[in-house]
Amino acid sequence: MVASNIKVFFRVRPSARPSKALSLKQDEGIIEFTHDKTTPDGEVNNSKTHYKFKFDGILSMNISQEDVFNVVAKPVIEDVLQGINGTIFAYGQTGSGKTFTITGGAERYQDRGLIPRTIAYLFEEFKNRKDGTYRMFISYLEIYNNDGYDLLSREDKATSKLEDLPKVQLREDEDGNIHLRNLSVNMAQKEEDALNLLFLGDTNRVVAETPMNDVSTRSHCMFIMWVESTQPDSDTVRRAKLHLVDLAGSERISKTGVVGNLQKEARYINLSLHYLEQVIVALHERSTGGRAHVPYRNSMMTSVLRDSLGGNCKTVMVGTAAVEDRHLDESISTCRFAQRVASIKNNAIVNEELDPALLIRRLKKEAAELKDELKLLNGDTDEQLAEEDKQECKQLVQGYLVQQDLEAPFVGGSLGRFQECFRLLREIYLQREPTASREGKSQLLGQGQGGVLGTLEATLQQLHHEVAMRDHEIAMLAAAQGFKGSGQEYACVMRRVIRCFEGGGL
Numbered sequence: 386m387v388a389s390n391i392k393v394f395f396r397v398r399p400s401a402r403p404s405k406a407l408s409l410k411q412d413e414g415i416i417e418f419t420h421d422k423t424t425p426d427g428e429v430n431n432s433k434t435h436y437k438f439k440f441d442g443i444l445s446m447n448i449s450q451e452d453v454f455n456v457v458a459k460p461v462i463e464d465v466l467q468g469i470n471g472t473i474f475a476y477g478q479t480g481s482g483k484t485f486t487i488t489g490g491a492e493r494y495q496d497r498g499l500i501p502r503t504i505a506y507l508f509e510e511f512k513n514r515k516d517g518t519y520r521m522f523i524s525y526l527e528i529y530n531n532d533g534y535d536l537l538s539r540e541d542k543a544t545s546k547l548e549d550l551p552k553v554q555l556r557e558d559e560d561g562n563i564h565l566r567n568l569s570v571n572m573a574q575k576e577e578d579a580l581n582l583l584f585l586g587d588t589n590r591v592v593a594e595t596p597m598n599d600v601s602t603r604s605h606c607m608f609i610m611w612v613e614s615t616q617p618d619s620d621t622v623r624r625a626k627l628h629l630v631d632l633a634g635s636e637r638i639s640k641t642g643v644v645g646n647l648q649k650e651a652r653y654i655n656l657s658l659h660y661l662e663q664v665i666v667a668l669h670e671r672s673t674g675g676r677a678h679v680p681y682r683n684s685m686m687t688s689v690l691r692d693s694l695g696g697n698c699k700t701v702m703v704g705t706a707a708v709e710d711r712h713l714d715e716s717i718s719t720c721r722f723a724q725r726v727a728s729i730k731n732n733a734i735v736n737e738e739l740d741p742a743l744l745i746r747r748l749k750k751e752a753a754e755l756k757d758e759l760k761l762l763n764g765d766t767d768e769q770l771a772e773e774d775k776q777e778c779k780q781l782v783q784g785y786l787v788q789q790d791l792e793a794p795f796v797g798g799s800l801g802r803f804q805e806c807f808r809l810l811r812e813i814y815l816q817r818e819p820t821a822s823r824e825g826k827s828q829l830l831g832q833g834q835g836g837v838l839g840t841l842e843a844t845l846q847q848l849h850h851e852v853a854m855r856d857h858e859i860a861m862l863a864a865a866q867g868f869k870g871s872g873q874e875y876a877c878v879m880r881r882v883i884r885c886f887e888g889g890g891l
């Protein structure tokens with residue numbers, strides 16, 4: 386188990402006129418705001434208000450999307466490849482750059498955000514890593530007014546409004562694990578498949594105009610990548626999920642100036658972010674020895690992010706801020722929120738479990754191997770050698786007979802091949818005695834104690850005894866055909882038999 390604090394980075398949106406109240410100490414990860422104090426009726430007095438926040442890193446205005454990926458996402462992805470869950474979420478007011486960070490800008494290729502870069506990196510790693518096989522599955526969830534929708538629905542009917550998408554339901558099992566019913570899990574075999582799914586989801590994503598911004602996200606969006614890996618000869622499978630989360634704008638209602646339906650939405654957004662804040666506060670208190678109850682169940686978003694906040698997950702937050710004078714209040718409130726998040730400790734573990742399918746496959750393979758071994762040991766083989774196998778045996782025996790190195794092993798293969806090799810050996814031997822008389826031949830064929838095969842038989846018996854004494858395994862059948870034992874043992878017997886044939890004795 387790896388206990389670590391949630392890492393927090395702070396990203397500043399590029400601005401032609403950043404507030405003079407802002408100062409960034411990038412190397413130290415410090416952001417400071419110093420501005421005039423105002424009275425409630427807006428009058429400025431002479432005293433100053435000073436806020437100082439320290440984070441794991443400041444992502445300055447001119448940082449490239451590639452550098453953001455390297456600093457923020459790469460360490461999380463490396464852990465995901467090891468089976469550890471990861472979450473990266475962006476939090477900040479509308480228009481501060483959350484979507485730009487998580488998904489990216491649409492205009493230039495180099496503006497690709499964390500999701501497409503993560504997809505590309507993961508597929509590259511799947512290809513390069515030789516330690517196992519990897520698979521990726523993708524889900525895309527949108528939470529709007531506390532209801533979940535599957536953004537990757539492939540239903541035929543056109544999606545013109547959010548309600549056309551399948552509604553996702555939360556289920557909690559008896560162990561307290563959250564399950565998302567009706568959320569499709571889509572396999573992506575290659576980078577292109579994953580990018581197509583991202584595109585499909587983004588097309589289904591519902592956006593609306595608000596006075597704060599032309600295109601404002603009123604909902605929370607979670608792009609979920611499930612990475613599954615198996616090692617060769619292992620019965621276990623590692624499954625990690627990576628959440629890339631683009632939260633709705635965190636600004637307060639009064640500032641958005643919206644009315645009617647949009648105000649209701651804004652309330653919901655505020656409410657769910659308020660519940661998120663409550664969870665963060667409770668976790669912060671828990672980390673300092675305070676109350677234990679964390680109100681995850683209050684909203685769908687906090688329920689889904691339960692593991693990411695104080696649970697089994699490596700989590701990174703990117704706070705985003707617009708730094709013009711008029712946005713300073715919101716930026717400071719984002720900093721406050723981020724500071725509390727930074728105090729939360731998560732306990733991430735490698736998610737590894739026994740896979741019954743892998744276990745069955747391995748046991749079946751093992752059983753087949755054992756059956757083969759048993760057959761070999763029992764000398765029982767119904768193996769029918771093909772002509773090319775016989776040719777190979779011939780070459781093996783011929784090669785073996787001219788082998789200078791007497792210690793060289795004989796590798797026959799299966800029992801059937803060993804028997805064929807012995808048959809060939811006998812054939813060669815008989816051909817080398819063309820002048821042998823009938824009597825001689827019968828002597829040779831081992832009738833009576835004095836025959837060559839009789840000697841051979843005695844020799845083999847002695848050998849059998851010797852070898853069996855030595856390694857308890859070898860067995861030898863009566864005639865020159867049909868030994869039992871391992872390849873090396875065959876080789877040992879065969880070598881000595883040949884020496885015997887050549888008149889050299891044992």
Ligand SMILES: Nc1ncnc2c1ncn2[C@@H]1O[C@H](COP(=O)(O)OP(=O)(O)OP(=O)(O)O)[C@@H](O)[C@H]1O
Binds near residue numbers: 398490
């Ligand atoms: N770092 C950046 N570099 C260049 N452009 C940026 C950057 N951050 C944001 N922008 C631009 O600012 C605009 C608003 O950004 P974005 O849509 O990412 O905000 P947001 O926080 O996701 O807002 P919302 O909460 O409404 O979804 C976009 O046009 C985006 O391209």
